[in-house]
Amino acid sequence: MTATATAGRITARIPTLLAAEEVSKYYGADGSHVLVLDRITLELRDGEFVALLGPSGSGKSTLLRILAGLLSPSSGEVRVHGEPLRGVNPFAAMVFQSFALFPWLTVLQNVELGLLHKRGLKSEERRQRALAALDLVGLDGFEHAYPRELSGGMKQRVGFARALVREPEMLFLDEPFSALDVLAAENLRGDLLDLWLARKIPTRAILMVTHNIDEAVTLADRLLIFSANPGRIRAELPGLPLAERLSKGQTHAELVDTIYRIMTNPREEIERLLPQARILQRPAAPTSPVLPHADVGELTGFLERLTALGGREDLFELARDLQLEADELLPLVEAAQLLEFTRVEEGDVVLTETGRTFATADLLQRKELFRQIVAERVEWIREIVWTLRVAPRHRQAEDWIVRRLEEHFSPAEARRQLETAIEWGRYAELFAYDEHSGILYLEENGA
Ligand code: ADP
Numbered sequence: 001m002t003a004t005a006t007a008g009r010i011t012a013r014i015p016t017l018l019a020a021e022e023v024s025k026y027y028g029a030d031g032s033h034v035l036v037l038d039r040i041t042l043e044l045r046d047g048e049f050v051a052l053l054g055p056s057g058s059g060k061s062t063l064l065r066i067l068a069g070l071l072s073p074s075s076g077e078v079r080v081h082g083e084p085l086r087g088v089n090p091f092a093a094m095v096f097q098s099f100a101l102f103p104w105l106t107v108l109q110n111v112e113l114g115l116l117h118k119r120g121l122k123s124e125e126r127r128q129r130a131l132a133a134l135d136l137v138g139l140d141g142f143e144h145a146y147p148r149e150l151s152g153g154m155k156q157r158v159g160f161a162r163a164l165v166r167e168p169e170m171l172f173l174d175e176p177f178s179a180l181d182v183l184a185a186e187n188l189r190g191d192l193l194d195l196w197l198a199r200k201i202p203t204r205a206i207l208m209v210t211h212n213i214d215e216a217v218t219l220a221d222r223l224l225i226f227s228a229n230p231g232r233i234r235a236e237l238p239g240l241p242l243a244e245r246l247s248k249g250q251t252h253a254e255l256v257d258t259i260y261r262i263m264t265n266p267r268e269e270i271e272r273l274l275p276q277a278r279i280l281q282r283p284a285a286p287t288s289p290v291l292p293h294a295d296v297g298e299l300t301g302f303l304e305r306l307t308a309l310g311g312r313e314d315l316f317e318l319a320r321d322l323q324l325e326a327d328e329l330l331p332l333v334e335a336a337q338l339l340e341f342t343r344v345e346e347g348d349v350v351l352t353e354t355g356r357t358f359a360t361a362d363l364l365q366r367k368e369l370f371r372q373i374v375a376e377r378v379e380w381i382r383e384i385v386w387t388l389r390v391a392p393r394h395r396q397a398e399d400w401i402v403r404r405l406e407e408h409f410s411p412a413e414a415r416r417q418l419e420t421a422i423e424w425g426r427y428a429e430l431f432a433y434d435e436h437s438g439i440l441y442l443e444e445n446g447a
């Protein structure tokens, strides 16, 4: 196994099995056109296990489906062995998080489905190959069981057998362990690693999508770290040497921690934390962020308290000091971050210059500062103000905004986003709101 050869420099001579070049994907035929993947470029090379690590909703499944040829990109190209991919990728097989088994078919029949594309295959040969695949994943004896009789772990073993029966050159795994309980996941992960390392399967490369950092660090020769909205590859880094991955010692734990810090902070300096990483794409600036549901009065109190504590405090200490539960503190911290009143450093909340100014200002100055920052940082609130400015009599029904928000959020969340925006917008005196009619409007002398 040439895992160590995948550390970036030496890889040039290793054959590339699959390449994505500047692949972008938009969703929304109704014109909403949400960009889900933004110019993704990656390679999958002979002999490597690559983990693609990203938050949920970052487009990981979409990317896998594009690489498997189940979905076409809006722009860019996928090449398999140097040839542009048209239709389904014949060299790949996929394992899904949801198992995707047919409940009315037996285990054996489900696995035989993996060979459906092989037209000329005799039924006896299909059966023999399916039995061999079941043997490989430790399910001999369960051929005639139905999926409902199996535990989650065993169901996913069927999922693996259905993929492996094709003897795929490339195996794509879409969060294959995340629906399993901890032990079943651990067990199956170990078995997969054994099949792969001992070359019991003819598969030449594995691409696994996951949001589980520990899992990615344990399995991968190379890691790609994704950011969301739109999906981009922030960084690529070599995996740990196999021995350190298997022993799960100190270096393993440290790498998991560092990646966690990077994934939870779009501005984290990857160069400093992980000198071995290659920086690829910067995460998009959150122009239309989700508003944390923070009350302005509470936010003010939070910033005043932080000032009184010297401008820096540990998150847990702060929660204790303010007698807030984590779920009450979180929106305040998120709002303070969004408005650049604070930043989070190594688990401490640190007041910025702007935050200090806000916390020590009088009411009028506060409103003015809040107004400037909200209008600057929250694009869709700025859009509301602009729309009111050009609307007849500077009035607009809130339903219009809810409909706009529903392009990005569930109906309930769209409603909550609007309520928070109204609270912030009124405080900032960016616009006014009539509760009875549900109308937003600009005051005579308004913004
Ligand atoms: P991940 O696998 O990283 O969780 P997905 O690729 O499933 O992400 O989805 C990325 C984004 O695209 C999500 O915001 C999701 O709601 C959206 N999305 C996924 N599939 C579709 C679809 N068929 N139509 C419209 N939007 C979709």
Ligand code: MG
Pocket: 060, 061, 062, 174, 175
């Ligand atoms: Mg997914």
